Amino acid sequence: MDFWLRAWHFIPSVVVGCVAIAVLYLYAIGPLRKQYELGPSVPRSRVVVFLLGVLIILLALVSPLDELGDDYLFSAHMVQHLLITLVAPPMMLWGLPGWLLMPLLRNRLLYRTIRFLTLPIVAFFLFNADIFLWHAPPLYDATLENEGIHVLEHLTFIIFSFLFWWPVLSPLEGELGPLPLPGQVLYLFLSGMPMVLLGAGLTFVPPLYAPYLAAPRIWGISPATDQQLGGLIMWVPANILVIVLMSVLFIRWMLAQEQRQIERERLAWQHEEEQERARQARQQSQQGDGDSEADSWPRTLRHETSVALPPSSGGEHPGEQPS
Numbered sequence: 001m002d003f004w005l006r007a008w009h010f011i012p013s014v015v016v017g018c019v020a021i022a023v024l025y026l027y028a029i030g031p032l033r034k035q036y037e038l039g040p041s042v043p044r045s046r047v048v049v050f051l052l053g054v055l056i057i058l059l060a061l062v063s064p065l066d067e068l069g070d071d072y073l074f075s076a077h078m079v080q081h082l083l084i085t086l087v088a089p090p091m092m093l094w095g096l097p098g099w100l101l102m103p104l105l106r107n108r109l110l111y112r113t114i115r116f117l118t119l120p121i122v123a124f125f126l127f128n129a130d131i132f133l134w135h136a137p138p139l140y141d142a143t144l145e146n147e148g149i150h151v152l153e154h155l156t157f158i159i160f161s162f163l164f165w166w167p168v169l170s171p172l173e174g175e176l177g178p179l180p181l182p183g184q185v186l187y188l189f190l191s192g193m194p195m196v197l198l199g200a201g202l203t204f205v206p207p208l209y210a211p212y213l214a215a216p217r218i219w220g221i222s223p224a225t226d227q228q229l230g231g232l233i234m235w236v237p238a239n240i241l242v243i244v245l246m247s248v249l250f251i252r253w254m255l256a257q258e259q260r261q262i263e264r265e266r267l268a269w270q271h272e273e274e275q276e277r278a279r280q281a282r283q284q285s286q287q288g289d290g291d292s293e294a295d296s297w298p299r300t301l302r303h304e305t306s307v308a309l310p311p312s313s314g315g316e317h318p319g320e321q322p323s
C-alpha cells in the first residue's frame with residue numbers, strides 16, 4: 001500500500017508537457033476560436049475525451065505504474081505501453097477538431113509530409129516496426145538503464161501511435177481524411193496481427209530482458225511468469241480493444257449500407273409512381289381526344305348532308321316533272 005502512495009514521480013517534462021497541451025487545446029477551441037472564427041464549437045463530449053487522453057498519458061508516466069514497470073515487472077511496463085499507444089492517442093485524436101489543424105497544413109512541405117506519413121501502409125509499418133524495434137532485448141534493456149533513451153522510446157510510441165490511428169480517426173477530409181468504413185475495418189483487422197505475433201512470441205519464449213531477471217520479486221511472480229503475463233497483455237487486451245472498435249465500425253458500415261438501400265428503394269418507388277402518373281395522364285389525354293372526335297363526327301355528318309341536298313322550290317319534291 002505504501003508503494004502506491006510514495007511511488008509518484010514529478011517528472012517536469014511530462015507534467016509541464018501534458019498541462020501545456022491541455023491548456024493550449026482549451027484556449028484554441030475557446031477564446032482563439034471565437035476571436036478568429038476558426039470553426040464551429042467542439043462538442044463537450046469530445047473535449048472531455050481529449051482531456052481524458054492527456055490525463056491517461058500523464059498518469060501512465062508519473063504514477064507508480066511507471067516505477068513498477070521500470071524496476072520490477074515487465075507486465076506492468078506492457079500495461080503502460082498499451083495506455084500510451086492504444087488508449088490515449090485515439091482519444092486525443094477523436095477530440096481534435098479538423099479546423100484546428102488546417103492552419104498547420106497551409107505549408108506545402110508540411111502538408112506533403114503529413115500526407116505521406118498518414119498513408120495507411122506507411123502508418124501501419126512505422127507503428128509496428130517501432131514496437132518491434134524497442135522490444136528487441138538490447139534496446140529494451142537500454143531504455144531501463146538510460147532515462148534519455150527511455151524518454152525517446154515513449155516519444156516515438158506516442159508519435160507513431162497518432163499516425164497509426166489517423167486512417168481511422170482523422171478529423172480532416174479529403175486526402176488527409178479517414179479511410180472509408182470498409183477500409184477502416186480491414187485496416188484494424190490487419191493491425192492486430194503484428195501485436196499478436198509479438199505477444200505470442202513473448203509469451204512462449206524464455207525470459208529475454210536482463211534487468212527483470214535481477215529485479216526484486218514482488219507478489220511471488222517469477223521472471224518467466226512475468227514475461228508470459230506481459231506477452232498475454234500485449235496479445236489479448238490490445239486485440240480486444242481493436243476488435244471492439246472494429247465491430248463498432250462494421251456495424252456503422254452495415255447501417256450505412258442499409259440506409260443507402262432504403263434510399264435507393266425510395267427513389268425507385270418514387271420513379272415508378274411518376275411513371276404511373278405520366279401513363280395515366282397519357283391515357284386520359286388519349287381518351288379526351290377520342291371523345292372530341294366522337295362528338296365532332298355527327299356534326300360533320302350533318303354538315304356534309306346539308307351540303308349534298310339542294311333546297312326544294314315551289315313545294316315540288318325531287319324527282320317530279322312539272323306538268
